[in-house]
Amino acid sequence: MSHEAEQAVIGTVMQQPKAFHRLAAIVDADDFAAPEHRALWSLIGELIEAGSPVDGVTVDEIIGRRKLQAKTGGPGYATELASSVPGSASMGEAYAELVRDHAIRRRIRAIGQRLASIDLTGSFAIDEAHRLLGTVATKARAESVTIKQALKAVYERMEQRFSGVELPVVPTPWVAVNRMMGGGLGRGKLYIVGGRPGMGKTAWMRGYSVAATERGHVAVISLEMDREEVAGMMLAGAAGVSYQHIRDPRDLPGNDWKPITVGVSQLTDLPISICDVPALSLPAITAEVRRLHSRRKLSAILIDYLGLIDLPDADRQDLAIGAVTRGLKRLARDLDCAVVLLCQLSRKVEERSDKRPMLSDLRDAGQIEQDADGIIFLYRDKYYRPESQMGDVAEMIIAKQRGGKTGTVPVVFRGEQIEFVDYEGEWPIAAAAEKPSGPRGFGRKAA
Secondary structure: OHHHHHHHHHHHHHHOHHHHHHHHOOOOHHHOOOHHHHHHHHHHHHHHHOOOOOOHHHHHHHHHHHOOOOOOOOOOHHHHHHOOOOOOHHHHHHHHHHHHHHHHHHHHHHHHHHHHHOOOOHHHHHHHHHHHHHHHHOOOOOOOOOHHHHHHHHHHHHHHHHOOOOOOEEOOOOHHHHHHOOOOEEOOOEEEEEEOOOOOHHHHHHHHHHHHHHHOEEEEEEOOOOHHHHHHHHHHHHHOOOHHHHHOHHHOHHHOOHHHHHHHHHHHOOOEEEEOOOOOEHHHHHHHHHHHHHHOOEEEEEEEOHHHOEOOOOOOHHHHHHHHHHHHHHHHHHHOOEEEEEEEOOHHHHHOOOOOOOHHHOOOHHHHHHHOOEEEEEEOHHHHOOOOOOOOEEEEEEEEEOOOOOEEEEEEEEOOOOEEEEOOOOOOOOOOOOOOOOOOOOOOEOO
C-alpha cells in the first residue's frame, strides 16, 4: 500500500501542480520509501520552484534531457504516474498522510534494529534511544493557523481565566510572585533563577518543587547535592526545624522528634523524583526526564545548576551554553511543563555598591536572556550588610517575563529551615530599592 500511495501523491501533483505545496507540508522527499519516488519528488519540487510545468510528459522530457531515467523509474514512468492516479486527485492529502505514516513506521523499525545492535548499557543505552526517537519527533511539519483561529484561542483563554478555570501554569508557593507572573510559572516555558552563593537558590528550589506537586510529578535534577541532602533540606522546611537538626538530631530541642515525623509524613507521598548524578550532559538529563515523564506526567523540572552541566563541544562558551538553554526550552515545550534552571551569577555583582543582580550578571548573558521566558534573581541585603534594616526580608527580582511585567517581590528568608515564605510587612522598607507591582496575600506567611 505504501508504494501505491507514493505513486498517487506524485501523480496528483502532476495532475494538479497547485497541490504541491499543500502536500509538501505533509511529506518531503525522505518520506518516500522507493528511491525513484524520492528522486521524482525532489525534481518536481525543483521545477515548481522554478515556475516550470510539471505534467507527466514535461517531467519525462526533462528526465531524458538530464539522463535521469535510471534514478526516476525508467523512461515514461512520470507519464504513467500522472495518468493513473487512483480515485479523485482531491485525495492527494489522504495519500500523503499514508506516505508519512509508513515513513514513521520505517524509521521506528530502523531505530529498533539499531538499538538491538549497539554496544551500550544502562543510562548510555537510554540516552541513545531517546536521541534516536527524537530524530523521528523532529520530522513534525510546520502548520500555520489563521489570525481568526489564534484570536479564538486567546478569547477562550481569557474567558477561562475570568471564570476561574485553572490556568496552564504551575503556581509557586509565594502569592505575590504568582500575582505578578499570571498565576505562576507557565507550562512549556524555561525559567532562570539566579543569584550569588548564599542568596537562597536552594531554598527557592525546595519551595517551588513542593508547590509544583499540586499540578503533577516534579523532577529535581541535583548536580550539586546528593539525594539525601536534597531530601533533608525539604524535610527541614516541612518540619519547621533547622537543617542542622536534620544533619545531627542529637541537637533537637528537648529530643522532640514529633516535628520530624510530621514532616516525613507530609513529604513521603509527594510525587517528587530526585536525580543526583553529577556533571550530567543535556542528552543525559533529557533522557532521564523523558523516562520519568513516560511514567507520570511532569508538571515541573528543576535543575541545580547550569554551571555543573557537562557542556557540549563548541568553539565558544556562550555557544555551548546556548545549546543547553535551547535544548531545555524545547524540552519544556515537548513535555508541556515548566523547566527551571538555577544559575550562579558572575562575581561582577560583588564589585558594585548596590549588589542587586542585573541581567548582565548572567554568565554569557546574551544567549541565556534570549532563550529564557522568565528570569528571577534572588537578593538578600542582610547577607552583604548585617546591619541592614531589611533584616530577614529578601527580594525576588523578576528581571524578565516574556509578555508580562517585571518588578520586585519581598519575601522572608528563613535560613535555618532553608525556605522563603510570604512577607506581610510594609513595603518598601528603608533599604529596599522598589515597590512590587502585585499585592501581598495568601499562602504560608512569615511569623
